[in-house]
Every structure is written in structure tokens, then in C-alpha cells.
């Protein structure tokens with residue numbers, strides 16, 4: 001049995017597929033592809049799948065991945081990629097299929113690009129940069145705790161693209177502390193009235209604890 | 216990239232995936248390269264609309280033409296509608312995200328009367344004038360199809376053209392005419408005149424309706440050379456009409472999120488309350504080999520793991536067992552399960568149970584529709600207690616522990632005794648379960664009674680009868696509750712006020728159009744959804760316009776009276792409806808079409824007898 005990691009983008013239309021729906025969408029895509037994927041045994045067999053590092057609804061990503069299994073010992077990864085791209089919904093593009101190199105637990109950080117359309121954003125973001133402290137409350141299943149945003153995002157390096165204001169972020173991700181970029185956009189909305197709806201959030205990299213690209 | 220306004224709206228609404236498109240199977244074309252653009256509009260939510268087979272059929276047929284592009288639009292849910300209004304975003308199609316005004320044809324499917332206000336809401340969101348007379352050729356042609364077209368007179372003034380009958384051949388003919396009109400620069404009137412010549416195409420503005428002093432219709436007069444009677448379009452040979460082999464597969468769950476093949480169209484049973492049973496006559500089936508091939512192809516193209524064999528009455532397919540055997544060869548291997556949604560009590564056999572329950576045992580549902588044999592004979596629901604008993608015994612032996620029974624209330628000639636009969640039927644099923652030696656061990660039974668209010672519908676033998684008043688229906692509901700004595704029996708019933716509005720619309724005429732528009736403007740839409748239905752606003756609006764709702768819903772229509780739908784022909788003769796109505800009063804049944812022809816007149820649509828009675832079609 002080989003575990004295969006399928007790397008894909010999740011942009012545009014596809015960014016509105018929730019994780020629950022994505023499982024069904026991927027399952028159907030794998031079924032349509034006709035690839036020899038492995039089904040779980042038991043009363044209600046289904047395609048085995050695990051998603052690496054789930055993304056929030058409405059956010060986009062260039063680095064999503066899902067693992068599935070096959071009885072093929074040496075899968076033809078290029079052929080897999082071609083077969084999968086034929087059956088994916090808009091916004092999902094499979095850019096790599098390959099063996100599993102690292103365990104998902106290795107993921108420690110994620111990079112994001114945040115994009116504001118609102119012209120008022122520049123001023124607010126500069127105000128953030130001038131702050132000494134920016135405490136936010138993060139809710140988890142086990143209750144809530146207060147984090148100091150400034151510790152993780154000391155300043156935002158802004159750049160303009162047409163009317164839009166962009167900046168990059170690196171935030172803790174994975175099994176330990178997982179920080180969603182919405183902690184920042186939510187904070188800016190609450191403190192400065194900068195609307196968080198419609199802000200573009202794109203995940204661009206997943207990084208391991210020793211600073212390498214997650215593979 | 217999405218427009219920032221759309222992104223903002225999507226960030227604020229529930230289940231944004233309903234408004235994005237891009238699903239596997241959705242069709243994208245370059246708009247500069249197409250000659251005709253069609254917006255297929257479903258006047259209800261995405262989840263409801265994406266469950267509708269008709270749209271999938273027509274979407275595939277239209278998009279097969281390289282130079283046409285058919286896209287989809289749905290009614291946005293309340294939160295999205297509010298966002299779109301706030302952000303001044305016109306209603307768009309999911310594929311190109313272009314506003315409806317960019318299309319040549321905007322087509323609505325009319326599946327139920329209570330979606331009428333949603334049509335107005337969708338036109339409004341798109342910035343399209345409501346009335347046909349207020350739109351010149353610069354606006355898209357606004358058309359409608361679907362079962363309600365059999366009497367959509369209450370909203371006829373909003374449409375340029377309506378299509379009676381089956382769309383597979385008719386709709387492409389309409390689109391061809393539109394394409395030609397566009398190329399040759401026809402006026403709207405010229406186009407409508409050409410459309411009126413196509414089978415089943417009805418141009419409401421070509422008919423003048425006059426009324427008598429007492430409110431009844433005096434005359435329906437065609438103008439512009441339009442035919443006096445419009446005859447529905449029909450597919451004469453279902454085997455010649457390919458089945459869809461691609462579906463747009465929704466990514467947020469639809470109500471029915473599975474593959475489906477339409478095994479037959481129409482119904483042989485002739486239940487007298489059932490409008491679909493009369494609208495789609497005669498029954499025509501497809502060969503099992505063809506169905507099997509289409510089913511397998513559809514499953515492999517969509518990735519669905521469940522396929523349903525749909526129709527009004529799937530178990531009346533004469534080759535059903537053969538079809539299931541064929542599908543059995545590949546279904547298991549390809550991880551596909553088969554479901555039969557409309558099993559009938561009277562030919563539910565042991566082997567059918569086995570073939571469809573291999574994967575999971577869902578509950579068993581039956582529709583006896585009435586609680587006593589007498590009333591079942593009145594409505595021609597040819598189901599006997601012996602058959603219910605036999606079926607339940609088979610099902611209990613096969614491990615079923617829950618039974619859902621559908622009934623109607625307010626049927627013609629109904630008495631309180633018939634209402635008690637509903638409770639007794641459920642009680643006897645509970646007793647059957649406990650008396651069955653092979654019942655599932657250690658489990659108890661749950662019988663659910665679901666009672667709908669009867670709505671008399673045009674083109675049925677009950678079109679003449681008045682609907683029970685709200686007070687009568689509520690009294691009957693209370694009586695039913697008093698008649699149920701077991702905790703194993705649940706009773707679900709529906710608020711009668713939506714059924715009342717449905718009855719008014721179903722038998723309504725053109726004088727209702729301004730009322731519907733006014734009610735919409737006061738905030739009535741999604742009338743079919745309990746959380747949105749505003750009964751008081753409706754009643755107040757009828758009053759403002761001086762409309763007596765009882766005239767439409769609670770009045771007996773004379774057997775020789777001109778009805779708002781007298782000029783719309785579905786193949787079934789008026790004489791037959793009268794004959795069936797009289798038989799109903801005498802509790803006399805009519806045999807299914809595949810057993811003996813009762814001469815309804817629909818055979819003329821096929822140009823020969825509906826069935827080959829020398830072959831044994833009944834099983």
C-alpha cells in the first residue's frame with residue numbers, strides 16, 4: 001500500500017467549499033478519475049482520505065494537500081495529476097502528486113498574503129504598525145486565551161497593487177498553536193472599523209519547525 | 216477573480232458555496248463566441264433547484280449546441296438577497312456571473328405555485344420590468360416552463376411566452392427562433408408570433424380574457440392568429456430521447472444529491488387528485504438496456520455513489536426487475552447503491568426489497584392518501600388494506616422498523632369517519648408489527664402519519680371541487696389527533712394556510728397578477744417556506760384589491776364552465792375529466808392504463824394506442 005499526497009490549489013469558487021463539503025467533492029473527484037484509490041473496508045466502504053491542514057471557509061490557498069492510498073506500488077504520479085485535473089471543480093488545480101515525505105505534524109507555520117480592497121485600509125494598517133500592543137482573544141475548544149498579536153505580527157510591510165493594499169504574514173500553524181489570519185483582520189475591524197468581510201486571504205506556503213517547505 | 220462586492224457579500228452569508236458556481240459538470244464557454252445565451256432560473260434555493268432533474272436534462276441539451284450557452288440562476292436566500300440589494304448587485308448566473316439582463320432568454324421553471332413571488336423577486340433583483348408589456352426587444356425574452364404552466368394565468372402577464380409540456384425538443388426550437396430573431400433583427404412581436412407556432416408555446420398576450428358580471432370567465436379570445444387551443448409538446452418515443460449523462464454536481468449538499476435516471480414518464484394509475492398524473496399522459500417508458508447504460512455512464516461521470524430510478528411510479532416499469540439485475544452487475548463493484556424513491560404498495564415484492572436494501576435500510580414510505588377503502592376508491596388510489604398488510608409484512612421481515620404514511624385531508628366526499636380511518640390504518644400497522652413472528656428482535660416500530668391538505672388542481676377530475684375551508688381543515692386535523700391513541704404513532708400535519716394560497720393560485724386567473732405583485736412588494740417571497748410565509752399580508756392584499764379568495768379556492772366550478780385554463784390542452788379531454796368526476800362521486804374506480812384504456816384522449820398525442828395490450832405489461 002502506498003500513501004499518495006495530492007497537492008492542489010483552492011482558489012476562486014473553490015475557496016467557498018467547506019471542509020465537510022470538500023471531503024465529498026474530493027471523494028467524488030477521485031471516483032470519477034478512475035484511479036485505483038483504496039477504499040476502507042467494512043460495512044460502508046469509502047475512499048480513504050486525510051486533509052493536511054484545513055483552511056477556513058472563504059480563504060484561498062496555493063498549498064493544500066490531501067493524502068489517499070493505493071495498492072499500486074509505484075504510481076505514475078504524472079498520470080495521476082493529469083487524471084485528477086480532468087475532474088476537479090473550478091479553482092482546484094492539482095499541481096503535484098507524489099509520495100508522502102513528511103508527516104503533517106511537522107507543519108509549524110503558514111504564510112499568507114492578505115489583500116484589502118478598501119482604500120481606508122492603508123491608514124488603518126499603518127496605525128497597527130504604530131501600536132505597542134494588540135491583544136486578541138482566541139477561542140478554542142478548550143476555552144479562550146489572550147494572545148499578543150504584536151508578538152507574532154510586529155509590523156505589516158504594505159505594498160500596493162492597483163487599488164488594493166497587500167501584505168504578507170507568517171503565523172503559527174499545525175497541531176500546536178494555530179493562528180488564523182482572521183485574528184488580525186477581526187482585530188482591525190473591532191479596533192478601527194476596517195471591514196473584515198471581503199478581505200482576500202491567500203495561503204502561500206506551509207513551513208516546518210526547522211524552516212523548510214512542508215513536503 | 217471574484218468581484219470585491221461579491222466577495223464581501225459571500226463573506227456575510229450562510230453557505231456561500233450556493234452562489235459561486237464552478238461545480239464539476241458546470242459548463243463554461245466564451246461568451247463572445249456564442250450566439251444565444253439562456254439563463255435557466257429556478258425560483259427557489261440552490262439546494263432545491265439542484266435537486267431538480269428537468270434542469271439537468273435541459274442544461275445538457277442546450278449546452279450541447281456549441282454556439283449556445285445555458286447557465287443557471289437560483290433565488291438567493293434571504294441573507295444573500297439583502298446583501299445583493301445593499302451592495303446593488305444584480306442577480307447573476309453562477310457560471311459567467313453576468314447579470315440576467317445580459318441574456319437573450321431568461322427561462323423560469325414553475326414547479327409549484329408558491330414560488331411565484333420568487334420569480335418577481337428574481338426579476339426585481341435583475342432590474343427587469345415585471346410586466347411583459349413593459350419590456351421591448353432590448354430586454355431578454357422572459358419565458359416559463361414546468362407543470363404549473365398548465366394554469367399559470369395568475370402570473371401570465373409577467374411572461375412573454377410559456378411552454379406547455381415537455382421541453383427536450385420544444386425548448387431548442389424556441390432557442391433557434393430566438394437566435395434567428397436576433398440575427399435578423401425581428402421585433403418582439405414578430406418573434407412572439409413565430410414562437411406561437413411551435414408546439415406547446417403559449418403567448419399569453421395573444422389571448423384576451425373577458426369576464427362575466429359574477430366573476431366567471433366569459434370568453435378567451437385568441438388574437439394575432441394564435442391557435443384557439445394550445446396543445447402541449449410531448450416526446451412520442453422516450454427511447455429516442457437520450458438521457459443526460461452529465462450532471463452539474465453540487466458541492467454544498469442539495470436536497471437530493473445523487474444521480475438519477477428517469478425510467479418512465481407519466482403514470483398509468485389515474486389517481487384523481489394527482490395533477491402530474493394527468494399532465495404527463497400517456498405513460499411512456501424507456502428500455503431497461505438503455506437505462507442501465509445511461510445509469511452507469513452517469514455514475515462514472517459524476518462520481519455519485521447513489522443512483523435513484525425516478526419517475527411518478529417507478530415500480531410500474533414493466534422491466535424493472537430486469538433493470539435492477541443489469542445494474543447489479545456493475546453497481547456494487549463501482550461502489551454505487553440503487554434507490555427506488557416511489558415504490559407503490561401494490562407491487563412491492565420481496566425481491567425488490569432485497570435488491571434495493573443491500574446497502575442500507577432506510578424507512579419505508581407509503582402513500583395510501585386516504586384512510587378508508589371508500590375514500591381511496593373515490594380518489595382512485597387503488598390500494599387495499601390487504602396490500603398494505605402484505606407489504607408491511609415483507610418489509611418487517613426484511614428488517615424495517617419505521618413506516619411513514621402519507622395521507623391527504625379535505626378530499627371530496629370526505630367525512631370524519633375517513634379521518635378516523637387514517638388513525639386506524641396506522642394503528643393496524645403497529646399491531647401487524649407486533650404480530651409478525653419474523654420482526655426485528657428487540658426493536659419497536661414507529662409509524663409516522665404525514666397529512667397534507669388537499670388542493671384541487673386544474674386538469675384533474677377534481678378541478679371542479681371546492682377546497683375545504685381553513686376552519687374545516689383545522690377541525691379535521693384536531694379530529695385526527697383525537698383519534699390517535701398510540702405513542703408509536705406520530706402525526707405531522709401542515710398549516711392549512713399555505714395550501715389555501717396554493718389553491719387560489721392553482722385555479723386563479725389573470726386578475727391575480729396585480730395582487731401577487733403588490734404582495735411581493737410588501738415583502739412576500741419564499742411563500743413555500745414556513746419561516747417566510749406571511750398569511751396576513753396576503754389576505755390583507757387580496758382585500759385591498761377587492762379579490763374574494765373563496766371565489767377561486769372554495770367555489771364549485773360548473774362542469775360546463777369556462778375555466779382560466781380552458782385554452783390549454785394536455786391531451787386529456789374535458790369529457791373524460793367529467794366522467795371521472797362522476798365516477799368519483801359514486802366511489803367507482805378506474806383501472807390503470809396498462810391494463811385497459813379508459814379513453815382519456817391522450818393517445819391522440821402518440822397517434823396510436825398507448826400500450827400494446829397483447830404483451831403482459833402488468834406485473
Ligand code: SF4
Nearest residue numbers: 808812813815818825
Ligand atoms: S388514452 Fe387510454 S391508455 Fe392512454 S393515457 Fe388515456 S386512458 Fe391511459
